[in-house]
Amino acid sequence: METFVFFYFASIIVLTAGFVVALKNPIYSALALLVMFFHVAGLFVTLHAEFLAIIQILVYAGAILVLYLFVVMLLNLKREEHFHGQFIVGLFLGCVLFAEAVLLVLKGETTLGGNLPDSAAPMELTQGNTESIGELLYSTYLFPFEVASLILLVAMVGAVILTKKGILEVKG
Amino acid sequence: MDVPISYYVVLSGLVFSIGLIGVLIRRNIIIILLSVELMLNATNINFVAFSSYLGNLSGQVFVFFALTVAAAEVAVGLAIIIALYRHSSSINIDDFRLLKW
Incomplete structure (x- = not known):
């Protein structure tokens, strides 16, 4: 199923x-x-x-x-317009990358796959998924969490400055 | 759960390759950004699959951060596209080969 x-x-x-x-x-x-x-x-x-x-x-x-x-x-x-002129090269490179990934998985079955459990480990169900992520986010990953908020702030300011008419032209 | 984890890795590799091909062969900048979203989603599938199979929630937290960065990338990327379109009324990638104008 x-x-x-x-x-x-x-x-x-x-x-x-x-x-x-x-x-x-x-x-x-x-x-x-x-x-x-x-x-x-x-x-x-x-x-x-x-x-x-x-x-x-x-x-x-x-x-x-x-x-x-x-x-x-x-x-x-x-x-x-239609596809880029490098259509064939792009297709070829993508196929090569995918073949490489498959090859790595097939080869990794003996080394990496040996360590991995075949089935999912039962998650500790004392609390829900959201609570567990929240606890992890506010304890172990507190600093990355704050950095993520800073990234969003910078992106917001950048988007406003880039699209507002006149700001860039006056400086340039 | 009787699906081996290698299935998830292969699926993720396939979606990532499709995204890469999209970045390489399309001329429309919006489609190129959509292909970048495809690649980000492929890595997210991988993260969640490994997180679930190893019983470790850190992978899901990383997907959360990847989502944040994707949102920031979309906001800035679309702003750049609008600025480019305003400048030369085209979003064909071949029209932008010079770093200065």
């Missing part, structure tokens, strides 16, 4: 990822990415990461993708 669910999610993820790259219209690409985000969230649920599944839908599908769609519709693009 779990194998079937995994293969359903995996096939949809790969299919929609292919659509994101292959479709000509940027709006269709963004919508394919939306479907992919939902299926990644489903994969997270099967891996007992419920908090991240919800965050995936809220942040990625709710915020990031809406931003993309907003910009695509704001720019009002004409017909898009």
Whole structure:
């Protein structure tokens, strides 16, 4: 049953990822990415990461993708040109990278796979997934958490300065 | 859970490769940014799978941080795209080969 669910999610993820790259219209690409985000969230649920599944839908599908769609519709693009001239080279490099990953996994079955448990270790279920992540986030990873907030602040200021008319021109 | 972890690694490698191909072969800057999102999601799948199989929650915390950085990247990246479009009314990557204008 779990194998079937995994293969359903995996096939949809790969299919929609292919659509994101292959479709000509940027709006269709963004919508394919939306479907992919939902299926990644489903994969997270099967891996007992419920908090991240919800965050995936809220942040990625709710915020990031809406931003993309907003910009695509704001720019009002004409017909898009076709693929880049380095089409063959790019395809070849991607295939080489994937073959390398598969080869590493196959070779790693003897060394790395020996150490890994075949099935998931039972998570301590004394508290929920969200509570555990929160405790970890506010104790062990407190400093990275603060740095992340700083990154968001810098990104916000940078985005405002980049898009506001006149600021860059006056300085330049 | 009877799915071996190598399945998750292969899935993540496949999605990452598709994202890489997208970055290399597309001309539209927005699609290139979407492909970067694909690559970030591939690493997130890997993180969560290993976190779940090793029984260690740190991987999920790292996905949380990756999400934060992705949000920041999207905000700045789209701002740059809008500034570029305002400057030359094109978002074709081939139109931007000079570092100065």
